């Protein structure tokens with residue numbers, strides 16, 4: 001049986017790899033020409049590192065240029081404050097790896113391409129579903145050569161927050177609300193700059209500074225829909241608060257010449273009530289758009305992919321019928337972690353981001369080290385590092401193909417509990 005996946009983000013690329021290694025004929029379509037885009041997160045959390053370990057890719061992944069963050073800190077006008085430490089998670093993956101997402105996606109798709117049953121179509125934009133006898137039987141896409149049909153036994157929408165296939169399936173997400181959008185831009189980095197990646201909060205302003213060695217990737221948070229107002233005040237309205245919050249950038253801030261150097265990223269927080277139709281499934285942001293809070297959207301997308309492969313690879317390989325109720329098992333499994341994670345994101349949006357953007361944030365005079373409160377740190381590090389229901393890869397590579405699996409004992413603490421499938 002065959003699988004067509006629209007969207008080469010973390011969800012689609014990981015699902016394609018996991019299915020390819022079990023021998024399923026899988027085609028991945030990505031509408032862009034490459035993965036070199038700046039507007040996706042950079043954080044690979046311990047849960048995803050464990051998945052990479054389980055499929056033997058952790059070693060290759062860690063050869064990519066990356067930075068490790070063992071702690072999560074907030075820097076306010078009164079100084080830094082530790083929010084959580086991941087060091088006490090069971091090793092070896094007790095840190096967040098910051099890796100440009102294009103490197104991660106190139107690695108995943110390059111590994112998938114070692115399987116002859118994996119097919120990657122770049123610059124291929126899915127625009128519609130093929131429907132027959134009340135079920136989805138594939139998708140329609142366009143590329144440089146025209147419009148095409150790709151028939152498949154299972155069609156997966158992993159095409160992100162603005163999913164076209166979701167819309168074509170008549171599935172509409174329930175909006176949960178996000179009070180902010182993000183301005184995304186770069187500044188050169190110098191050796192004397194701080195080393196860390198950090199969250200900076202000041203009254204009326206908030207930003208994240210990601211150290212990418214030769215440059216800073218900066219994410220400046222603005223009130224939802226506030227871009228036109230800010231832009232009408234000129235580029236100084238952006239430069240001034242950034243230079244004030246990050247004084248080491250002051251002499252360089254003029255290098256942001258205009259808003260042409262800045263990308264505006266819309267933040268959404270929503271989820272589908274129903275993730276599937278007969279022959280069709282949504283995963284990742286297409287099923288539940290994640291806010292950047294906690295930087296866990298990539299990891300949730302990867303966990304969806306792992307759960308999908310665990311659930312469906314056997315049927316796809318053997319030709320067993322994948323019923324709508326089978327697809328519902330996936331939704332049942334992944335909905336609880338989605339709900340809990342989004343509830344926590346909303347809490348941070350409402351208690352920290354909204355007040356900060358309304359100038360209601362008062363920098364704490366006493367800065368407690370939250371990472372030293374054992375119970376709190378235990379909950380926080382597990383939530384951020386491993387997520388609510390970490391998934392483990394239970395489907396192996398095709399026979400005859402050496403498994404790179406290295407069982408080093410990590411990632412086995414939450415046994416996979418699936419109801420039996422038809």
Ligand SMILES: Cc1cc2nc3c(=O)[nH]c(=O)nc-3n(C[C@H](O)[C@H](O)[C@H](O)COP(=O)(O)OP(=O)(O)OC[C@H]3O[C@@H](n4cnc5c(N)ncnc54)[C@H](O)[C@@H]3O)c2cc1C
Pocket residue numbers: 006007008009010011012029030031032039040041042043124125126127158159160161163164165182265266267268283284285286289290291292294295296297298299301
């Ligand atoms: C400003 C911002 C910052 C964020 N930062 C982080 C972070 O640091 N860490 C983190 O974990 N999460 C972060 N997130 C959330 C994270 O980006 C998403 O949750 C995650 O990327 C979801 O992965 P996905 O594969 O489901 O979708 P996406 O990453 O959106 O991938 C979808 C893919 O589908 C392709 N596509 C779209 N339409 C079509 C089509 N019709 N046909 C073919 N291909 C198509 C797109 O080009 C894209 O490659 C952030 C989100 C925002 C808005």
